[in-house]
Amino acid sequence: MRATLLYAADDVRVENVADPKIQDPSDAVVRIVLSCICGSDLWPYKSLPRTDNPRHMGHEFLGVVEETGSEVHTLKRGDVVVAPFVYSDNTCAYCREGLHTSCLHGGQWGVNGVDGRQGEATRVPYADGTLVKLPVSEDSELLPDLLTLSDILCTGYHAARTAGVTRGDSVTVIGDGAVGLAAVISAKLLGAEQIILMGRHQTRTDLGRDFGATDVVAERGENGIAKVRELTGGEGTRKVLECVGLKDAIEQSFGVVRDGGTISRVGAPQFTDVPFGFGDFLRNITLTGGVAPARAYIEELMPHILNREIQPGRVFDRVLALEEIADGYRAMNDRAALKVIIRP
Amino acid sequence: MRATLLYAADDVRVENVADPKIQDPSDAVVRIVLSCICGSDLWPYKSLPRTDNPRHMGHEFLGVVEETGSEVHTLKRGDVVVAPFVYSDNTCAYCREGLHTSCLHGGQWGVNGVDGRQGEATRVPYADGTLVKLPVSEDSELLPDLLTLSDILCTGYHAARTAGVTRGDSVTVIGDGAVGLAAVISAKLLGAEQIILMGRHQTRTDLGRDFGATDVVAERGENGIAKVRELTGGEGTRKVLECVGLKDAIEQSFGVVRDGGTISRVGAPQFTDVPFGFGDFLRNITLTGGVAPARAYIEELMPHILNREIQPGRVFDRVLALEEIADGYRAMNDRAALKVIIRP
Numbered sequence A, B: 001m002r003a004t005l006l007y008a009a010d011d012v013r014v015e016n017v018a019d020p021k022i023q024d025p026s027d028a029v030v031r032i033v034l035s036c037i038c039g040s041d042l043w044p045y046k047s048l049p050r051t052d053n054p055r056h057m058g059h060e061f062l063g064v065v066e067e068t069g070s071e072v073h074t075l076k077r078g079d080v081v082v083a084p085f086v087y088s089d090n091t092c093a094y095c096r097e098g099l100h101t102s103c104l105h106g107g108q109w110g111v112n113g114v115d116g117r118q119g120e121a122t123r124v125p126y127a128d129g130t131l132v133k134l135p136v137s138e139d140s141e142l143l144p145d146l147l148t149l150s151d152i153l154c155t156g157y158h159a160a161r162t163a164g165v166t167r168g169d170s171v172t173v174i175g176d177g178a179v180g181l182a183a184v185i186s187a188k189l190l191g192a193e194q195i196i197l198m199g200r201h202q203t204r205t206d207l208g209r210d211f212g213a214t215d216v217v218a219e220r221g222e223n224g225i226a227k228v229r230e231l232t233g234g235e236g237t238r239k240v241l242e243c244v245g246l247k248d249a250i251e252q253s254f255g256v257v258r259d260g261g262t263i264s265r266v267g268a269p270q271f272t273d274v275p276f277g278f279g280d281f282l283r284n285i286t287l288t289g290g291v292a293p294a295r296a297y298i299e300e301l302m303p304h305i306l307n308r309e310i311q312p313g314r315v316f317d318r319v320l321a322l323e324e325i326a327d328g329y330r331a332m333n334d335r336a337a338l339k340v341i342i343r344p
Helices: A039-047 A143-150 A152-163 A178-189 A202-211 A221-230 A247-256 A278-282 A298-306 A322-333 B039-047 B143-150 B152-163 B178-189 B202-211 B221-231 B247-256 B278-282 B298-306 B322-333
Strands: A002-008 A011-016 A028-036 A061-068 A080-083 A121-124 A170-174 A194-198 A215-217 A237-242 A257-265 A273-275 A286-289 A318-321 A340-343 B002-008 B011-016 B028-036 B061-068 B080-083 B121-124 B170-174 B194-198 B215-217 B237-242 B257-265 B273-275 B286-289 B318-321 B340-343
Touching: A002 A322, A011 A322, A028 A080, A028 A143, A039 A322, A061 A121, A061 A143, A080 A143, A143 A152, A143 A298, A152 A178, A152 A237, A152 A257, A152 A286, A152 A298, A170 A178, A170 A247, A178 A194, A178 A202, A178 A237, A194 A202, A194 A221, A194 A247, A202 A215, A215 A221, A221 A247, A237 A247, A247 A257, A247 A273, A318 A322, A322 A340, B002 B322, B011 B322, B028 B080, B028 B143, B039 B322, B061 B121, B061 B143, B080 B143, B143 B152, B143 B298, B152 B178, B152 B237, B152 B257, B152 B286, B152 B298, B170 B178, B170 B247, B178 B194, B178 B202, B178 B237, B194 B202, B194 B221, B194 B247, B202 B215, B215 B221, B221 B247, B237 B247, B247 B257, B247 B273, B318 B322, B322 B340
Parallel strands: A170 A194, A170 A237, A194 A215, A237 A257, A257 A286, A318 A340, B170 B194, B170 B237, B194 B215, B237 B257, B257 B286, B318 B340
Antiparallel strands: A002 A011, A028 A061, A028 A121, A028 A340, A061 A080, A273 B273, A286 B286, B002 B011, B028 B061, B028 B121, B028 B340, B061 B080
């Protein structure tokens, strides 16, 4: 089958790889209907040293079950399914607590002999635990919205949930990428009253307003912090959802959070030390979040998509064929595209 | 009156200072019955550069009201009272949320014309908000226990509460100082099942066992982490209460916390950056805590002292007269004493 391989920074290729096959009795093989490119795919796209052992790319997809192993009981050939961006057994102690990213048997797509997701098909370990059946057909117009359950919607929601966003809350969302916009949707779902979106790309922040942002702050750093404080009677917001992962963004988070408030970060941190010393200790700031256990939220969020209350699929602004995927990486990296769907 | 002044590292003196007087109508003047030396007093005791403008020391006390301003309504001359380690109006938005340390009108003892607490008497701003009446006489044998409501018991409890310790929980307490021991008491009050105390002073860890620690780990660093993991099936504890404030202690906290767990720190951090990068992001660790709003917890904790369910006053292992206070600083700094009571 055809699949996406990264050989070096800026060297994405679509090549023939081995067809996926059932290897373990808990596996399924799924034909991919939609996949997409993630902001986090851009980190290796920008930095991977040249290698003869290319990286298998992609971790978000939905598709149709083609074959199941002998121990798969909840799925059958023809089922339309979505998968979270890591696989997990959904039965271990961590999974039962909703922390599927720490699953004792789980792992990442694209490594250790598990295919990436930007390809024609894929082997899914722990299929019963990993895959969630979608009650739609594979030509449903809701597929792009449902595809966001694979990562960005659940990641934005993880930020809002771990921050403890509640009805009437004040929230700052830092970052107008797909995850930031999903965090706006999530804060609104949880009843936030004031949602300040910090971002400087107007087409994205306009979409953020459609999703529920009450204010947009385009300024960054000290000016951005001053603006958020102006909008909140000098205090800052009770919750801050940090959806970038750069040190500037976390510093900005401490600047806009109210005393006693919570910063949740879901942007994968590109730094090792958090500037969190005595001053913010005196203010009783909490820092939470982490990689999102998407699997824990899929069933909870899906009904909001099915009843059309939310339309997270609007973050996709370009659809490409698998063979064109290199254009998609380039467009996202140049910020010419917000998020790109791939149709194998 | 006589009061404690710090002129330089290792230069504590008891000298005559101006008698406290009502300055604002919300003030009270309180005669101090018991005060004590805090672990945090040792930071300036170890490091203060020589000054002609000595620091007024002390922030923990209980005493008897001598005089009240015209706007003090809930207290009268003769009332036995305890005060938290910062003063606060108890009416502003932050106080109403239980975050008295961020009170819009609050402040610290010993600065801006407010007396320290290691003296014979003191002016108390916002007396109605700050002071809590104690239902005992000034010769009660419970006074040492009740004095811990001023800081250490509430600080340990803040660690346990912000960490979210619940019934059946597993908890590591880092530090066998007075606050660490108070954190053990607090974790037990909240129903923790496993309480691992990390500390290497056996008289203190023995007291910790009396207070409810189920295990003691004397090792530090990697060895200490390995020991805690051994005691928890390899996983670490769900909650970690960091009661030291040094970088080693926070690093140790990340080492012993279970995936998805929470570290609460109440040891005033003596460093600016927290080592909290991608690895712990993948584990969904939360870092919370901060300076304790003691005022928020006094009414809640007092009944447990009055009914003798807890005896936090056992952390006091030396009683000195005010004129002997320099000996108390020396003994605590040399770890010859755990916590010293001062009787003016």
